[in-house]
Amino acid sequence: MAQNVFSWLDERLGLKAIYDTVLDRKVPKVNWWFTLGSASLFLGALQGITGILLSVYYVPTPDHAYDSITYIMTGVQFGWLIRGLHHWGSSLLILTAFIHMLRVFFYGAYKYPREFTWITGVALLISALGMGFTGYLLPWNQRSYWATTVGTEIAGTVPGIGDFILRVLRGGTDLSAVTLSRFFSLHIWIIPVIALATVLTHLYMVIRLGISNIPDKDS
Amino acid sequence: MSRKYRSPVMDRRSFVKIVTSALGSLMAAVVGLPVIQYFISPAFGKEAGDDWISLGTLEDYPFNTPTLFNFTLTKINGWERSSQSYGVFVLREEGKEVVVFSDVCTHLSCRVNWNPEKEGYFCPCHAALFDKHGNVLSGPPPRPMDRYETKLDGGQLFIHLREG
Ligand code: HEM
Ligand code: FES
Secondary structure, eight states: OHHHHHHHHHHHHOHHHHHHHHTSOOOOSOOGGGGHHHHHHHHHHHHHHHHHHHTTTOOOSTTTHHHHHHHHHHTSTTHHHHHHHHHHHHHHHHHHHHHHHHHHHHTTTTSTTOHHHHHHHHHHHHHHHHHHHHHHHTTOSHHHHHHHHHHHHHHTTSTTTHHHHHHHHHTSSSOOHHHHHHHHHIIIIIHHHHHHHHHHHHHHHHHHHOOOOOOOTTO | OOGGGOOSSOOHHHHHHHHHHHHHHHHHHHHHHHHHHHHHGGGGOOOOOEEEEEEEEGGGSOBSSOEEEEEEEEEEETTEEEEEEEEEEEEBOTTSOOEEEEOBOTTTSOBOEEETTTTEEEETTTTEEEETTSOEEESSOSSOOOBOOEEEETTEEEEEEEOO
């Protein structure tokens, strides 16, 4: 039965072909450092899932943000687990992505024809940092508030256009309800959508070009 | 891989497949099962309110005319405090025990009003009429108006408010 359903779908969708290209690729002999990209992908997916779950209860307004997080932690069963995964996952993701980048760098895997893969990777790391920066404000506690005050103030020190950047980030001169709302929008829609498109491009490049060898003495 | 590492039981491919699906299922379960609780737990929160509410001095209520008493209670739903308003009709009659009715229509929960001309409680939503003692005279409600348990304490009238 399952076999029949599968072959019916496969005949129309070409599932086997997708499986073969995506998972049954030829890869050179590699080591554990080569697993970090997949680890980052897994953590990114986990952030997406736990983030969507947090949005079931979280409310991005100054009067309710903090209380809604408290409710997640104390009022909802397993709220601590979902928030905990999202909280620790964000740091771990940046760690895995960063070490993944170091591996690519030290193995020279960024060279022709993989320069564009590297560029999309840099965009992904910046997106992850952007997610961390915008997400940090959302609990709207003292730490969030002052961290974002400092973070936006730093952006404001850029010569010439600093004040402009600061105002655009905050949605005005002060850190306010407007700031919280736009950080929320960036955090759950704008950056994730951009990051998803970039992840798909990154993976497409990896599949299309194959993984590079570990360089030997001659190279 | 050299020959001496070959397992007689299974090849490397099936081993990796089994380990991957086992670990994958484990991780999916660790997140997936709590998620069900995470979603449904607010639906079965604490059994709310069980309180005796004072309606003031019994002597202040007139005889034979149902009199509306309004009060509000603060409720906490998740992260929000909101006040909910209640209305009850107090009916005092000579030689009878005082009766307190809820103003919530037993049809679909609109609020009924006392209508002196019709000598009854009228529900504007689907034109139901209850008599002074809460019995259905006309309209769709399936049962008479709900009554609260009452008690008197030092001349004060109390009703027992139970919800949840
Ligand atoms: C690269 C992926 C992501 C990273 C690095 C990230 C990072 C963060 C960080 C650092 C926080 C603050 C958590 C805390 O201090 O407790 C946070 C909160 C939050 N995130 Fe994300 N996040 C990611 C993806 C997402 C996605 C895709 C969504 C929703 C679609 C989401 C929804 C939320 C919500 C609702 C909060 C507020 C709850 C809280 O602060 O605990 N996140 N995120
Ligand atoms: S709700 Fe009162 S008549 Fe329908």
